[in-house]
Amino acid sequence: MALVLESVGKKLGGEVHLHPLDLTLQPGTMNVLLGHTGAGKTSLLRVLAGLDRPTSGKLLRDGKDVTRATARERSVAMVYQQFINYPSLTVRANIASPLRKRSAAEIAGRVRELAQQLRIEELLDRLPGQLSGGQQQRVAIARALAKGADLLLLDEPLVNLDYKLREELRDELRLLFGAAGASAQAASRAAGHAATVVYATTDPAEALSLGGTTVVLHQGRVLQHAPALQVYHRPASLEAARVGSDPPLNVFAGRVRDGAIELGESLGGAARVPLAGHPHLARLPEGEYQLGLRASDCRLRPQAASDLPVRVQVELREITGSESFVYVRAADTASQLIVHQDGIADCQLDEALTIHLDPRRLLVFAKDGGALVSSYHEGP
Numbered sequence: 001m002a003l004v005l006e007s008v009g010k011k012l013g014g015e016v017h018l019h020p021l022d023l024t025l026q027p028g029t030m031n032v033l034l035g036h037t038g039a040g041k042t043s044l045l046r047v048l049a050g051l052d053r054p055t056s057g058k059l060l061r062d063g064k065d066v067t068r069a070t071a072r073e074r075s076v077a078m079v080y081q082q083f084i085n086y087p088s089l090t091v092r093a094n095i096a097s098p099l100r101k102r103s104a105a106e107i108a109g110r111v112r113e114l115a116q117q118l119r120i121e122e123l124l125d126r127l128p129g130q131l132s133g134g135q136q137q138r139v140a141i142a143r144a145l146a147k148g149a150d151l152l153l154l155d156e157p158l159v160n161l162d163y164k165l166r167e168e169l170r171d172e173l174r175l176l177f178g179a180a181g182a183s184a185q186a187a188s189r190a191a192g193h194a195a196t197v198v199y200a201t202t203d204p205a206e207a208l209s210l211g212g213t214t215v216v217l218h219q220g221r222v223l224q225h226a227p228a229l230q231v232y233h234r235p236a237s238l239e240a241a242r243v244g245s246d247p248p249l250n251v252f253a254g255r256v257r258d259g260a261i262e263l264g265e266s267l268g269g270a271a272r273v274p275l276a277g278h279p280h281l282a283r284l285p286e287g288e289y290q291l292g293l294r295a296s297d298c299r300l301r302p303q304a305a306s307d308l309p310v311r312v313q314v315e316l317r318e319i320t321g322s323e324s325f326v327y328v329r330a331a332d333t334a335s336q337l338i339v340h341q342d343g344i345a346d347c348q349l350d351e352a353l354t355i356h357l358d359p360r361r362l363l364v365f366a367k368d369g370g371a372l373v374s375s376y377h378e379g380p
Helices: 041-049 091-099 105-119 134-148 163-176 183-190 203-208 228-233 239-245
Strands: 005-012 015-023 032-034 056-061 076-079 149-153 195-203 211-216 220-229 250-256 258-263 272-274 286-293 308-320 323-330 335-342 353-355 363-366 372-374
Touching: 005 041, 015 041, 015 056, 032 041, 032 203, 032 286, 041 076, 041 149, 041 195, 076 134, 091 105, 091 134, 105 134, 134 149, 163 203, 195 203, 203 228, 211 228, 211 239, 220 228, 220 239, 220 353, 239 286, 239 363, 250 335, 308 335, 323 353
Parallel strands: 032 195, 032 211, 076 149, 149 195
Antiparallel strands: 005 015, 005 056, 211 220, 250 258, 250 286, 258 272, 286 363, 308 323, 308 353, 323 335, 363 372
16 A cells, blocks of 8 residues: 655754655555755655654554654665675675575575566675676665565665666666566565555656656655656646756746747847747737746757747857757847757857757746646646
């Protein structure tokens, strides 16, 4: 059954780490906590684990109040950012360590199964010190899974890996903890229940890749709790969209009047987007709004006739692997925009050029409060 938090809050020395929040974390799926550093993710994980007691509210597991239960009294396993394994034990013994009460044959079978799932079969007789960082984290995850706990908590487990390893292991975790029911939860299902998996990350791409349900946290508050794709396509607010965007969301002011959104003041020209050509904009009442557009929807070359040209000056170009991020400033304004392009962007520092914004992908937020008003995505 679900893990339910009712008005759970956490203060430490007068500082609020978690404002009272209500949350239901479902078993058998991935529950992702997404937020910047300091958003409250680790504080929430520690409360869930029983390492810290909430200042207010209560936690219910299977309808039972477990608020005052210690970590030892809860069925919980945790994987940290650091590669935490027993240094004097082999990989085989590390994975087997939570399985002492089983028969030798059961232990051997379960260790072999987990080693195969995490692709570390050939490492079973090595010590942790003989492994790479990615291999050590695989061992730590296998040991946590071996415990067959009701609650599995992962606190940014990939953050200390290099980009390639992080991407590789992320894909494997998505399969292990997928919403369809992960084979890695076999021990929990055999006991008649599915584990509740909670995964904390600062990376929006990771949250989207893992799927399941995303909890958007900011300054100790829950901004949105919804399926991962909904959080991406229909962020509840401008702040939720910012948390869920990497590189940062492009934000600028807009005014609806005379059948168009006017962006002139924000982007240094008489830019207008006709409402009639864009279904999600067509019914916007006249007035002022905040508009959001992701870097992937800003381009150096046009892709559609409706693209909006904007004159800019290049301030910075970053190349990361097979992608480029170009930071530009709209002419005669303080508005900085970020442009994403696959491959190496052909532009130079201080160069004046024209970028192209895709109005079909505009997110529209209220001027005051920033609540979502309209999204290009019509689904729930």
